[in-house]
Amino acid sequence: MRRRRLAGFAAALVVLACWPAAALAAPFWPVSGQTLQARSISWLFWLVMAIAGLFLLVVLGTLLYVIVAFRGREGQPDPRPVYGHLRLEMWWAGIPFAILVAVFIFTVREVGVETAIAPDALPITLIGHQWWWEFQYPGAVSANELHVPVGRQVRLQLLSADVVHNFWVPELAGKEQMVPGQTNLWTFTPEQPGRYDGACAEYCGTQHGWMRLTVFADAPADFDRWLAGQGQPVSQQVLSQHQDALRLYTANACGACHAISGVSNGKAAPDLTHLGSRSTIGAGVLQNTPDNLAAWIQDAQQFKPGSYMPKFRLSDADARQLAAFLEDLR
């Protein structure tokens, strides 16, 4: 009997230990925001976690106490019935009510902080596509890698070209849906230069899993340089260097889906005008290296099955030639 009780307690301990063990097994501070908005979320998060945690401890503690203290003995007569206690019941409805009113007040306050948009915020339009991202800046278009300047608030207009997507970069701010036929607004103010990973957070079909994105927060000067570069068309020099690749590009109708400024203006797929300046391809599925790019052009389905980039019957040499051309688009 004793043994069994010990085993029970051991099992209970294992269960309780899961939580801290899991916490230790992984770095646990992603909402320790890199932006004003994320810090506001983070602050509220820990406040509410603390309240909820305290509540959890008190109630679980009571439960454990009850379990230990009121264990029935064999043959024990039924205890005296207690049918209720109005005053007590009022209290335990009233105390949670008071706590929740306080939490609600903080909620309203922080929502105000997180949604305020300054008039000089940098407007960027984000368009979700099945399974990649399009970014429209004043004067430039890009895909899958969002560059933002440090120290300036951005004002994101979220749109969708097909189904519902959801823009989420955990370290920068919460998330917001991209709903077709509707424009949603979202904002954050990057403070630390760096690279932040994000993903689509609303199931949007086959390759939802690989609809990822990267945000680069650049120093203002770097950002201006980057933006000016993205606005440039492809130079004549690059075009004349890659005549053969251009022929392949046309012969395979890449331009029906893709845009390269001055070459083609397809709208169904990521703009390739500056593909060489991106660090990943396929919304994060591959590193952008010449070999990966060639393999992707030959058979994107191998890396991102179900995506709308078709498989092409290209010889290795042709694929490498195309890849070399695209890598030169910086």
Place this chain on the structure above:
Amino acid sequence: MASVARPLPGYAGVGVGPPGAGLLTWVSTVDHKRIGIMYVATGLVFFAVGGIESLLMRSQLAQPDAQVLSPQVYNQVFTLHGVTMIFFAVMPLLFGLANYLLPLMIGARDVAFPRLNAFSYWILAASGLFLYYSLLSGGAPDVGWYAYAPLTEHPFSPTNAVDFYALALILSGAGTVATSINFVVTVVHHRAPGMSYNRLPVFVWMMLVTSALSLLALPTLTASLIMLLVDRLLSGHFYDPLGGGLPIMWQHLFWIFGHPEVYILALPAFGFISEIVPVFSRKPIFGYSFVVASGIAIGFLSFGVWAHHMFASGMPIIADMAFSASTMAIAIPTGVKIFTWLATAYGGAIRFRTPMLFALGFIAMFLIGGLSGVTLAVVPIDWQVNGSYYLVAHLHYVAVGGVAFAIFAAWYYWFPKMSGRMMSERWGKAHFWLFLIGFNLTFLPMHLLGIEGMPRRVYTYPAFEGWGDLNLLITIGAFIMGLAVVVFVGNVLWSLRFGRPAGDNPWEAWTLEWATSSPPPSYNFASIPTVTSRRPLWDVAHPEAPDWEHEREL
């Protein structure tokens, strides 16, 4: 033992089981008990299927960049898992148990409309099979259980899979509505003499509220699904932005059904716990009126919280705030229930039999799910963690830690009544501990993954995010849960043949179903009992201190 509650003299049947055992007698039955058993068996089969689907998912997610399932298959599996568990496992288990118990608990001979009851069951079973038939006709639905438009529209889902989804839910909804009508009329019209509303067992009250919710919520689902079918099959534009439709309308309509649905699952579970905790604590439920009133309050409030699923959908801030407040408000009656169960056990003489273990497990696990629910009502926190594994964790603490634990508690508690035999305690306890440990290993770490940024419904995730270890832990936990369910099913099969005979009232309980034989005869009670209080069998055992003297106490 002075406290043994004996059956009401003369009300037990003459000890006959259900007449006849041939297959035909089952197929043609209109007996609420047999229909209940068929419901429960069907629910258990679908529970196993949904469980296997979850293990498939966990195999794929155990490590980054795994290739156990293709994305196409993974997406079908997670959709099937959600639809199966909610509509074809948990609903039939709950409604089946209610079917069995509700007439017995109010001293009735059957439900009000026995044939309608048979219709409800058969259409539910048929719609479940119909959903799975999609597998043979080009693939299962792969749009998630809440199937956001316009992904479900023809251009994005060109196969018939979504039509199967819509039709299966429309059909099963018809069955649920019919059952709900049946329950309401039964409770209103077929209570035994003396069984006033003030004396209804809490479980019956909760089923009354659940039925009302179903009657109001399921037609919304049916209507939105019909609009979806019009879009898909007749080129309509309800949810198609290019034709002037509104994708966001689907979200509203779905959750106007979907949130009450959460309580359609939770309220019966609350009812089970409110029956079981008193019996094993040997005390009456603490604050009966509060418990019932909080259930009714939850019922009303559940229609005013739907848009908390949509804080990130671009609603005006003022709407976010309103739904945040209503969601926090619904936490209060829910909290009241938890306190009530604790107060019931407090000062008791607790008997730690398997049903009670699951009931206590329910309280602890549901508490965690409820608290994470409150964190999600805080709009900015929701903006951060909704659509992530945090949400998967939250919903499973409610649906498994809450509802499934309660179903197991109910199963162990009423199995002796339904079969005439006790379940094995030893295997029951093994089941409990394995399930508790497996459950927490599975779902606690998911909170962390969500906070770290892992979105839900992804078929894989990149290695550089460092989510592999936690995911492996989760997969191990899921398989431990699977093992627990195998132990459970083994226990059921073993106990059906070899279990100790139960007798009429093995738990010394107080409600009317324990006054008749186990299993009860087809007519339930030899003569209809007259009810004198909330605990009729207590009054019989304690004529010196009957319960009705305390009926005015809250």
